[in-house]
Amino acid sequence: MTNQTGLSGLVDRAALVTPPVVARRVRGLSERAIAWLFITPTMLLLLAINIFPLIWTIRLSFTNYRANRPNAAVLDVGLANYQSILTDPDVWAAMTVTARFVFWSILIQTMLGFTLAWLIDKKFRGHGLWTTLILLPMMLSPAVVGNFWTFLYQPQTGLFNYVVSAVTGAPASSFQMLAQVPLAPWAIVIVDTWMWTPYVMLICLAGLRSIPDYIYEAAEVDRASPWRQFWSITLPMALPFIMLAVLFRGIENFKMFDMVNLLTGGGPGSTTEVASITLKREAFEKWRTGYSSAFAIILFVTVFGLANIYVKALNRVKSR
């Protein structure tokens, strides 16, 4: 059992599936050696582009290293960077902004995504066309979406303000989505929702389509109302899929950078400065490499820890 775990286990499993023909062709090499031969390049690549940078980042996080000062002495500072980050009110402000953004965007996207999936699952006339249209925003580049919405939010000429103006009667230039402190965070949530609700919808749709029809037929026989069917069959059976969508979107939104950078650059003031914007400023504008490495590790541990807890909850739901 023990030799089935870790790298050795991986090699053994690879050796088992290696076709005997291959082993015969390479004379003098055992099946296990051939398996090593195949796996080694991948392992090296992973080590080079994933593991080594991670270890190096951890190492740098305990130093005062700055990438723009190659001649300066690099000193070990122990936990000073971590202490400095965890006691910095600006960092906590950025984390709060991030948490709010993640919470609201996921809540709205999940509700909308599931509703859309539920409607599309009804297979009404033209549902295929609607599915394609709904999926379009997701296929665009975030850079394009960011620029595109910057124009839409333009208070004098932007379509968004005109639509709101037509609906509410308020003058179009009386509010500025990207320039006003109370509105700017919502401007980003709206764009993220517009772009990524289709993604949540797709996952939810997969969940809804996986529910066998006979369960509904049995419920019909038992004279369960549509509402009862939804709460007792649809939602519980689609829940693992919904939770999966929440997990994916949560991880993505926690590290959101491109859209915020393009729409507001973290402003007005620091209203929309999410953690990734702060990290970018520390790492590539202030060039505090050691400090920003520590910040990156903290973010990584936070996401990794939260995702692990969540996956355990997801597994519990699936096993019910």
Added chain:
Amino acid sequence: MKLLQTFALTATVAVATVLGASAPVRAEGKTITLCWAAWDPANALVELSKDFTAKTGVNMKFEFVPWPNFADRMLNELNSKGKLCDLMIGDSQWIGGAAENGQYVKLNEFFDKEGIKISDFMPATVAGYAEWPKGSPNYWALPAMGDANGWTYRKDWFARPEIREEFKKKFGRELEVPKTQEELKDIAEFFQKRQIDGKTVYGAAIFTERGSEGITMGVTNALYPFGFKYQNPKKPYDMQGFVNSDDAVKGLEFYKALYKCCTPPGYSNGYMQEGLDAFKSGQVALQMNWFAFFPGLYKDPNVGGDKIGFFVNPAQKEKGSQLGGQGISVVAYSPNRAEALAYIKWFASLDTQKKWWALGGYSCHKGVLNDPNFKNTAPFAADFLVAMDQVVDFWAEPSYAQLLLAMQKRVHDYVVADQGTAKGALDGLIADWTKVFKEDGKL
């Protein structure tokens, strides 16, 4: 024998290097790369550099990066010891870091050898673009592109009798180019949401950008005239009572008032390009921007010519304009140092400098600027001279980026996001800057 071979090889390389550096360059087919921002003067430099290629046979390649990404891209290049750029026209604030980190070649010996006199260039530009440490005769660049912050205005709107009459009735004076910051705000307020030719126009396009350097480069044009100082002139890095003096607080409050009263809707993240767009589209009466853009604006078919006027950043308690502009440096990692130095030598000559100004670049050469006819060569030429005489620059320390980002945050939080007070913002700024200087061992 092996030792002898090694010695011979080393000697050959050394001789070749010395000859390469001193012999006149006629390196047919060789190409050097010049890195700068992508803007109007860069196009003029491409045109100008054709003469260099014709004279030396060295081909020129250009790497121009749009302003919002210019610092990120080029500092990354320097920090990674990249060989992309042989010549760099870098921002004035980079000089400290580039000099201390060995990224630029020190040019003193080269200037001495080639007879290039740094005293031929305007003192403010030498101090701003070439020297490090400031005030010392150590030169890391040749002043290449003089620049300062200035203003443009709609001369045609100012000339309309009905507008002039209304302005006089309201303020008791003629509608003229403002002489003080307060007058500037009056004018901006007067034009805000005014109907001109059936269109709603606004007062002023000012710098409010958050991401790079925008709002700092804008707010300093209010802070300097009101009396803001970076430090105690008698005690370096002593900022208490200078950065947050009562005058500085008034200056910051003034800039916020100008932003609140007189900018177009949604103008919370505007820098050079947004200002140009607002002015060219006939949206604003006044525009804050760099002199570098004025030749292009003057040629603009819609708002240029007789419709546009220019003025220097107005004084208040004292005079002051934010310094822009750049020096040209040889990148220390360049494999084409001899050719890059040859370019500097060619660029420093009076004939090249005259042509540089004629093509739309802002020469810093006294031979160009002190020419009695200079003021008549362009409608903004006289103002440029006045502006360059009153420029103040931001910190040019190796940690300038940290100092700049701290100011971006403090000022944007107060001016645009309405958080806290002006005094609180400037006190916070001193705390941020003190932390940076302490980390750098300067305090």
